Amino acid sequence: MKPLAHRLRPTEFDQVVGQDHLIGEKGIITSMIKQNKIISFILYGNPGTGKTTIAQLVAKKAGMESFNFSAATDSKARLKEIIATTAYHDILVIIDEIHRMKTDIQDYLLPFVEEGKVTIIGLTTQNPYMSVNPAIRSRCHIYRLNDITESDIVKVLELALKSDYVDTDYRYTKGALEYIAQSAGGEVRTALNMLEATMLIETDEIITKEICKQAIGKPILKLDDQQDNYFDILSAFQKSIRGSDVDASLHYLARLITLEDLGSIVRRMLVIAYEDIGLANPNIGPKVVAACDAALKVGFPEARIPLSVAVIDMAISPKSNTAISAIDLALETYQTGKVGPIPSHILNREIKANPALYKFPHNYPKALVDQTYLPESNINDTYYNPKEESTYEKALKERLIWIKQKKELLKKENK
CATH class of the missing domain: 1.10.3710.10 (DNA polymerase III clamp loader subunits, C-terminal domain)
Structure with a gap:
């Protein structure tokens, strides 16, 4: 009864997709294994990109006794039990959600890491430069996992259908597998779970995109206002307006509207109006303020209308960053001390x-x-x-x- 994603968890590095920079032939983690020298490191990236899988494979190949510790749910007493084993040999500890590790637990752990008694592999979906305590971060190398592409996911699905773990004669069109990949939000695990769901459809026909839609339901939207991806969308939104690409601007606005974080959308649009358009079209500022005010008053779903009006206007408008460049230069001059009375x-x-x-x-x-x-x-x-x-x-x-x-x-x- 274990999910397909669990049954198909990779048992070798070459079965993990998208992370060759770490576990490929010349990857740093591959080199650690070859030289039998594991150093403490933190893996961070979006869900479903292979953090846990890579950590478990390292533990398997390192030849060290390894333990799993969840910073979200495990106690300091549990960590003490684990570290007690260092009296006999050095150990490897995989710390899930390392960004949530409490200060007192970190303080207890750090001396053992410094002595080399404990090697840690931290796992997190959040940027460790912002979310992990500096005391831990300074003792670890930080490696980011690539987002998984849709073509990577299609390869995984094709291999899954050929594996011994899939007991089915179902055949899938290329379009069906591509739809699953598109709907999985960049997560291999989610894609495999979706594939498993499509196998529950009773049909003698080839599985098509339409059948997949019936089994999957609503696609997974790769949005999270607590993770890097959210700020990536905000950044892409601003860059699209700055680059005068009206369709891309509306695309990223749609993503942000889906999150329904109206406050962040309004703040970013006001910044764009003055930072990227500024004196090229001084009327844009009051117009964007009016549109944002209207959006805040009516709320979603109607707020999308004035937001769209303003975004189209900003994207097509001429651009100038002379105002922000001028004040930044003035600030830099003053802050470097080049000033007189x-x-x-x-x-x-x-x-x-x-x-x-x-x-x-x-x-x-x-x-x-x-x-x-x-x-x-x-x-x-x-x-x-x-x-x-x-x-x-x-x-x-x-x-x-x-x-x-x-x-x-x-x-x-x-x-």
């Missing part, structure tokens, strides 16, 4: 003592006056460099050039 003629305390120091621009033609505002050490700094791709920013550039020319004339007149 504020000129005395624009300091209120100096002006109060001597009002003639400050020339009030509105008292001069076109509000222009021969007066500096930057500190003396920054007098030649230029932060804003306008583009000419949009009519508005081209006009800003022309205005900026005019201002500089007029100020140069005023300087000459006052000499």
